[in-house]
Each structure stands twice: as C-alpha cells, then as structure tokens.
Amino acid sequence: MSTLDTFRHGVHPHGHKEATKGLPTRRMPFVPRYVLPLNQHIGAPAKAVVKAGDKVIRGQLIAEPVGFVSSAIHAPVTGTVVAVAPRRHPDGKLVPAIEIETDPYADQALPRREPLDWRAMSPDEFVRSVQQAGIVGLGGAAFPSHVKYSIPEGKKATRLVLNGSECEPYLTCDHRTMLEHPDKVLRGAEILGQHLGVTETVVGIEKNKPDAVDALRAAAATGKWGGNIDVHPVEVKYPQGAEKLLIQALFQLEVPTGQLPLDLEMVVNNVGTSAAIADWFDHGIPLVERVVTVSGPGVARPANLIVPLGTPVIDVFEQCGGLLPEAEGVVMGGPMMGQPLGDLNVPVMKGTSGLLAFTKSELDRPTEHACVRCGRCLDACPYFLNPSRLARLARAERWAEMTDWHVMDCMECGACTFTCPSGIPIVQLIRVGKSVARQQRSKGK
Ligand code: SF4
Ligand code: SF4
Structure with a gap:
C-alpha cells in the first residue's frame, strides 16, 4: 500500500461535522404521504407498475427499470397509491411520480424474505438482482449500482474499493453507518467481492473518522469475511x-480522462451502498430508506435519521425540531x-445524503471582484483544469473554446469557487458552459 494518502490539489473547507458525528442514527416515524419521482437516479427513469387506487405494501415493487441504466423503485410504506402524476422534483422541475398515502393502521413491517442464494447466481442474474433491488450509489451520485457490477467482456476487477471518505462538510451519514454497522458494510463487500472475483478489498476513510477506521478494522479482524x-x-x-x-x-494511480476505475481493474462502491447490498441479499430488503444527515446552523436539533424514500423534506426537518427563525435556505446533499431547494415539500430521494439548513451568513455570496490572477483556483482543481480561464470563456460565451480547454472534465466539485478570493462564481459559470457544450454535441455541431 502506498504511503501517499491523498490526491494532488483540492481544498480544506471546515468540516462542521461535530453536530452529528456523535449522534446515533434514529428512525424517522412514518408520515401521511410519500412521493417517489420516477427519475430517482442517473439514467432512464423507472416505469410505474401501479396505478391510482392500488394498495401497496412496504417493499413492494412500484416502478420497474427501463433499459440497463435504470433501477427499480419500491414502496417505502404500506398504503394506497393516490396518484401517478407530475410532482415537484428537488431540482425544481415537475416530473412523473408515484404518490402514496400511508395506511395509518398498517404495522409497516417489511415482509420477511429468505436470503437470496447469490453464490448460485450467474453474473447476469446477480446484476439483474441488484437492479431489481433498486440499489444506486448512496454517496450522492445515485448511479445505478448494478451497472458497475456488470463487467464487460475482456475486462476484470481485481480490487473492490469501499468509499468511506465522506469529504463534504456537515455530512456524517456514512460515518455513522460505518460505526454502527461495520459488519453489514463488510458483508456487502464480501458479497460484491465474490461476485466480481476481486482479490482485495480496500476501504478508504478520511482520517477525521478514526472511530470508523477502528470499527471496520475490528470487524475485518474477526476474519468472518472472505478475502x-x-x-x-x-x-x-x-x-x-470522488472515486x-x-x-x-x-494507490497513486491515475484513472485517465475518459476511462473508468474498471480500466484499472477496480470497482469503487460507497460504504452505505455496500450495507444496502447486504440487506438485499441477506434479508431481501430493497432500497426503501436511507440514512440522511440533517444539520446546519438553521435546524433546531441536528440528527442522522433513517428516512423512508419519498418523505417530504419539511417533515424531516419537523422531526428535528423544525427550522430556526434565522434559517434562510436549505440544501439537499x-x-x-x-x-x-426552492420548495420544502419535495421528497427525500435515493441520493439524498444530507438536508442542511443555512442562515444568511453561510448563504451570502461574497461581493464579486475582478480576477487578480492569483492562481489559487488552478492549485485547487483536482483535475488540473484552468478554472479561471474557463470562467472567462463562459462569460464571453466562447463555448467552443471551453471544450478545447477540457470543460467536460470538470466534475463541478466547486473547489475553485471555494478558494477564489475575488468571489467569482467559477463553477456556476462552468456549469453553463458544460450545458451548452452538451446541447451542441447533441445537435451534432
Ligand atoms: S469545479 Fe471543475 S474546474 Fe472547479 S475545481 Fe472542481 S473540477 Fe476543477
Ligand atoms: S482564484 Fe479567482 S482571482 Fe484567483 S486566479 Fe482564480 S479566478 Fe482569478
């Protein structure tokens, strides 16, 4: 193993994790209504297989995947489908969704199922099974996980990397998962590792979570998990x-532009996703809920909650004592x-790692000044782009040149904006450039 334990460039924002990192995860009570947008993840939206008036039970399939890069959706609650109709998505758009009214008399127990015999599954059966479970990357990107577990002809995976970095400020949901369920995280890794045929599993955890490192090391030392x-x-x-x-x-290895970790024989998986894999194969529990960090200076009682998917954001805050009078904005993730978020009635999604309430002082954008050519944004960019130039090109609407300057390699991490002393909204400008480049590409320009 390498002694170098970081990547080049990047920034050091304040962690702000103290409010929740020591709080045990608790379960959010059921609320009267749930909304499940059909586009919960990257890729094609799922297709509803229920209609208004249908009774559903918790864990029942309510939308099936459409195509390969798509994932199933299950009822987070026992109740009645009241609508399959457009509802507000966290991104502000109206999108097709399934709305379920909770049965107030149901016990909301998940149906008990036998463990799935994953060892007897062919690689294709395993991949389809994960797709049917509705499991997507729970680190925030919400990429359908089964796609990563499908190894194309001529490729192989020798390493499984579990991502326990949780580098975004405030978020501690992965931290709590590693601390409270280290066995489940490693059990998921065992199942995935055997399916992929890897020889090694490496868990990467930022040094600010020493108790999670200890918990996973202790669990690994039991020798219960193969490999x-x-x-x-x-x-x-x-x-x-970022994987x-x-x-x-x-490993001091660079995944070249345009390539994937699999090109270096690696599959990277979030630790929460690994726990979800264990739940599915050991207990038949599909992805119906997730851990969400509720924090920020604008919420009364920060917490880590297990939240059924589809729960309105406003109800999650209510569960945490509500928003404080000084709260001025909420961020999902x-x-x-x-x-x-422009509307707190939008639902918790599969990719919702956090709900953060901020006051004016965190939300106020710094006054913008001219670029002083300090070069800090170049030193911050982990992909060695020239953010300052990209921002200038976007302002000048010189879209084609942005492509020449590799705008599509930008992962929109915001490290450049964070570090800029002139308050220039660099990543926001770059986002516009990427969107125009995508449109031009789709028009064949
Ligand atoms: S947002 Fe893009 S340009 Fe800015 S630091 Fe991140 S990757 Fe680099
Ligand atoms: S950090 Fe800001 S001021 Fe410094 S070079 Fe980049 S854009 Fe210019």
Whole structure:
C-alpha cells in the first residue's frame, strides 16, 4: 500500500461535522404521504407498475427499470397509491411520480424474505438482482449500482474499493453507518467481492473518522469475511470522495480522462451502498430508506435519521425540531455539490445524503471582484483544469473554446469557487458552459 494518502490539489473547507458525528442514527416515524419521482437516479427513469387506487405494501415493487441504466423503485410504506402524476422534483422541475398515502393502521413491517442464494447466481442474474433491488450509489451520485457490477467482456476487477471518505462538510451519514454497522458494510463487500472475483478489498476513510477506521478494522479482524481487507485512512481533503481521486490517494494511480476505475481493474462502491447490498441479499430488503444527515446552523436539533424514500423534506426537518427563525435556505446533499431547494415539500430521494439548513451568513455570496490572477483556483482543481480561464470563456460565451480547454472534465466539485478570493462564481459559470457544450454535441455541431 502506498504511503501517499491523498490526491494532488483540492481544498480544506471546515468540516462542521461535530453536530452529528456523535449522534446515533434514529428512525424517522412514518408520515401521511410519500412521493417517489420516477427519475430517482442517473439514467432512464423507472416505469410505474401501479396505478391510482392500488394498495401497496412496504417493499413492494412500484416502478420497474427501463433499459440497463435504470433501477427499480419500491414502496417505502404500506398504503394506497393516490396518484401517478407530475410532482415537484428537488431540482425544481415537475416530473412523473408515484404518490402514496400511508395506511395509518398498517404495522409497516417489511415482509420477511429468505436470503437470496447469490453464490448460485450467474453474473447476469446477480446484476439483474441488484437492479431489481433498486440499489444506486448512496454517496450522492445515485448511479445505478448494478451497472458497475456488470463487467464487460475482456475486462476484470481485481480490487473492490469501499468509499468511506465522506469529504463534504456537515455530512456524517456514512460515518455513522460505518460505526454502527461495520459488519453489514463488510458483508456487502464480501458479497460484491465474490461476485466480481476481486482479490482485495480496500476501504478508504478520511482520517477525521478514526472511530470508523477502528470499527471496520475490528470487524475485518474477526476474519468472518472472505478475502483480504485493508482499511486505509486517507487525508482529510475535499473532494477526496470522488472515486478517481480516492484511487489516486490509495494507490497513486491515475484513472485517465475518459476511462473508468474498471480500466484499472477496480470497482469503487460507497460504504452505505455496500450495507444496502447486504440487506438485499441477506434479508431481501430493497432500497426503501436511507440514512440522511440533517444539520446546519438553521435546524433546531441536528440528527442522522433513517428516512423512508419519498418523505417530504419539511417533515424531516419537523422531526428535528423544525427550522430556526434565522434559517434562510436549505440544501439537499452537501454544501459543496448539493442542490439548493426552492420548495420544502419535495421528497427525500435515493441520493439524498444530507438536508442542511443555512442562515444568511453561510448563504451570502461574497461581493464579486475582478480576477487578480492569483492562481489559487488552478492549485485547487483536482483535475488540473484552468478554472479561471474557463470562467472567462463562459462569460464571453466562447463555448467552443471551453471544450478545447477540457470543460467536460470538470466534475463541478466547486473547489475553485471555494478558494477564489475575488468571489467569482467559477463553477456556476462552468456549469453553463458544460450545458451548452452538451446541447451542441447533441445537435451534432
Ligand atoms: S474546474 Fe471543475 S473540477 Fe476543477 S475545481 Fe472547479 S469545479 Fe472542481
Ligand atoms: S482564484 Fe479567482 S482571482 Fe484567483 S486566479 Fe482564480 S479566478 Fe482569478
């Protein structure tokens, strides 16, 4: 294992994890209504297999995948489907969704199922099974996990990397999962590791979570889980959780532009996703809930909650004592890459790692000044882009040149904006450039 335990460049925002990292995860009570947008993840939206008036039980399939890069959705609650109709998505758009009214008399127990015999499954059966479970990357990206577990002809995976970095400020949901369920995390890794045929599992955890490192090391030392498991602390730096950067930190290997970790014989999986894999194969529990960190200076009682998917954001805050009078804005996800919410009635999604309430002082954008050519944004960019130039090109609407300057390699981590002393909204400008480049590409320009 390498002694270098970080990637090059990046930034060091304040962690703000104290409010929740020591709080045991608790379960959110059921609320009267749930809304499940059909596009919960990257890829094609799922297709509803229920209609208004149907009775559903918790864990029942309510939308099936459409195509390969798509994932199933299950009822988070026992109740009645009241609508399959457009509802507000966290991104602000109206999208097709399934709305379920909770049965107030149901016990909401998940049906008990026998463990799935994953050892007897062919690789294709295993991949389809994960797709049917509705499991997506729970680190925030919500990429359908089964796609990663499908190894194309001519490729192989020799290493499974579990991502426990959790580099976004405020978020501690992965931290709590590792601390409270280290066995489940490693059991998921065992199942995945055997399916993929890897020889080694490496867990990368930022050094600010020493108790999680200890918990996983202790669980690994029991020898219950097949294979070779190494739990490796990495430097606390943003965006350490980006999978290519975690690989760089752990192995000093660079995944070239346009390639995937699999090109280096690796599959990277979030630790929460690994726990979800264990729940599915050992207990037949599909993805119907997730751990969400509720934090920020604008919430009364920060917490880590197990929240059924589809729960309205406003109800989650109510469960945490509500928003404080000084709260001025809410972000879904982390503060660096999360989605600001314009409506608190939108639902918790599969990719919702955090709900953060901020006051004016965190939300106020610094006054913008001219670029002083300090070069800090170049030193921050983990992909060695020239953010300052990209921002200038976007302002000048010189879209084609942005492509020449590799705008599509930008992962929109926001490290450049964070570090800029002139308050220039660099990543926001770059996002516009990427969107125009995508449109032009689709028009064949
Ligand atoms: S240019 Fe993109 S990848 Fe580079 S720091 Fe800015 S947002 Fe991150
Ligand atoms: S950090 Fe800001 S001021 Fe410094 S070079 Fe980049 S854009 Fe210019």
